[in-house]
Amino acid sequence: MSDPLADTTVCRRDIAQFKDLGINTIRVYITDNTANHDECMQALADAGIYAIIDANNPRYSINRYDPAPSYNTKYLQSVFSTIDEFIKYDNTLAFFSGNEVVNDNVSSTISARYVKAVTRDMRQYIRSRGHREIPVGYSAADVSSNLVQLANYLNCGHDDERSDFFAYNDYSWCHTNFETAGWDKKVKEFANYGLPIFLSEYGCVTNGRDFGELAALMSNKMTSVFSGGLMYEYAMEENGYGIANIPNPKASSVQPGPDFSKFAAALKANPPPKGDGGFSPTTHSVPCPTKDANWLVDTELIPAMPEKAKELIIHGAGVGPGLKGEGSQNAVEAGTSTGDATPGSGSVIPTASNSGSVSTPSAQNARGVVKVPLILTGVVIVFALLF
Numbered sequence: 001m002s003d004p005l006a007d008t009t010v011c012r013r014d015i016a017q018f019k020d021l022g023i024n025t026i027r028v029y030i031t032d033n034t035a036n037h038d039e040c041m042q043a044l045a046d047a048g049i050y051a052i053i054d055a056n057n058p059r060y061s062i063n064r065y066d067p068a069p070s071y072n073t074k075y076l077q078s079v080f081s082t083i084d085e086f087i088k089y090d091n092t093l094a095f096f097s098g099n100e101v102v103n104d105n106v107s108s109t110i111s112a113r114y115v116k117a118v119t120r121d122m123r124q125y126i127r128s129r130g131h132r133e134i135p136v137g138y139s140a141a142d143v144s145s146n147l148v149q150l151a152n153y154l155n156c157g158h159d160d161e162r163s164d165f166f167a168y169n170d171y172s173w174c175h176t177n178f179e180t181a182g183w184d185k186k187v188k189e190f191a192n193y194g195l196p197i198f199l200s201e202y203g204c205v206t207n208g209r210d211f212g213e214l215a216a217l218m219s220n221k222m223t224s225v226f227s228g229g230l231m232y233e234y235a236m237e238e239n240g241y242g243i244a245n246i247p248n249p250k251a252s253s254v255q256p257g258p259d260f261s262k263f264a265a266a267l268k269a270n271p272p273p274k275g276d277g278g279f280s281p282t283t284h285s286v287p288c289p290t291k292d293a294n295w296l297v298d299t300e301l302i303p304a305m306p307e308k309a310k311e312l313i314i315h316g317a318g319v320g321p322g323l324k325g326e327g328s329q330n331a332v333e334a335g336t337s338t339g340d341a342t343p344g345s346g347s348v349i350p351t352a353s354n355s356g357s358v359s360t361p362s363a364q365n366a367r368g369v370v371k372v373p374l375i376l377t378g379v380v381i382v383f384a385l386l387f
Helices: 008-021 038-046 073-086 106-129 147-153 183-189 213-217 258-269 307-315
Strands: 025-028 048-055 090-098 136-141 167-169 197-202 225-230 376-381
Touching: 008 038, 008 258, 008 376, 025 213, 025 225, 038 048, 048 073, 073 090, 073 106, 073 307, 106 136, 136 147, 136 197, 147 167, 183 307, 197 376, 213 225, 213 258, 258 307
Parallel strands: 025 048, 025 376, 048 090, 090 136, 136 167, 167 197, 197 225, 225 376
Antiparallel strands: none
16 A cells, blocks of 8 residues: 655656646545645645545455444544545545445445444544534445435435535446436436535446546536546556556656547546536435335434544544554454434534634535535546555
8 A cells, every 4th residue: 555645756747647637636545644745735736636535545444344343443543634634735625434335235235324424423523623624425336226325325314414425436338328328317316416426436448438428527417416527547557447557656657548648638628617517506415215125224323433532523633543554443442332323413522622724625515505616527546555
């Protein structure tokens, strides 16, 4: 594991390519919450590029099949430390509270309760620590049997427990068209969802790629519902999705692949719409899904924050464990409550004072009004997962 935003040489090398592409957002799956990111984040800002940061990493994440033990104070301390590190940058656009924790195995749907709890905790930590408000949401797998149920679950119930946005990884557009890919149906399914929604990954390689998705994503067919998307992926890996060849993480140069120019051309031909794209500036909740064969969650209650983690809310997370910590999935806490929180109980923890300066947010986030300030035309950074 490595952090591409902690190496100034690497990030400046790649930012030059991002500028050639014409993107406005990147997603970074793994960051080191003990490292300094000032130079790379400033270089991104100078290039007009936002960053969406995943708060988890393989050592500190929720176990989809046994989520309860993995939801603990050590885990939240890492998550909160990542927030502390990146929330100070004006071009940090959002945080992901998880990525594909719920997958196509029905038994994994039980972990949705913990994803929702972590999202609540992250939102509360941001608010209670006096940080500027940044949206927190989830990146889902595109599982046809329960995608809408999961989306609704993360937007139901008490305001303190709802996500700020929902995103999912969609690979159904395989050199095809709006209707064949089924995107027309998804626009209808989410037309009255009540929260900002976007594609956290797209870019099917089946049948080759011409990035025709962008013509739809940037058009009025979708912009009133979807806030764009993030193309998967930047660096070429064994899976063959990359658009740039990088010999090794420390290489001084990048060799653009054939899809690099295709993506750049598609972005140029399909710029983001002017204005807000027709989206609704106000949010609303939706009914919680009921248990069925594809959705095993049978309660609206979500796990209570571990007692020791509440101290982090009051006193701050402190220095994070970084990428070489001992991990958290099997951490055992004496005296930690494993019960559920009553709806809205996350709001009763005392708010800590913060005498530091609070910068003007690049994305406003107050419950009831969530604004995504741009249509995402991004590229996903994935090599951080693999080296």
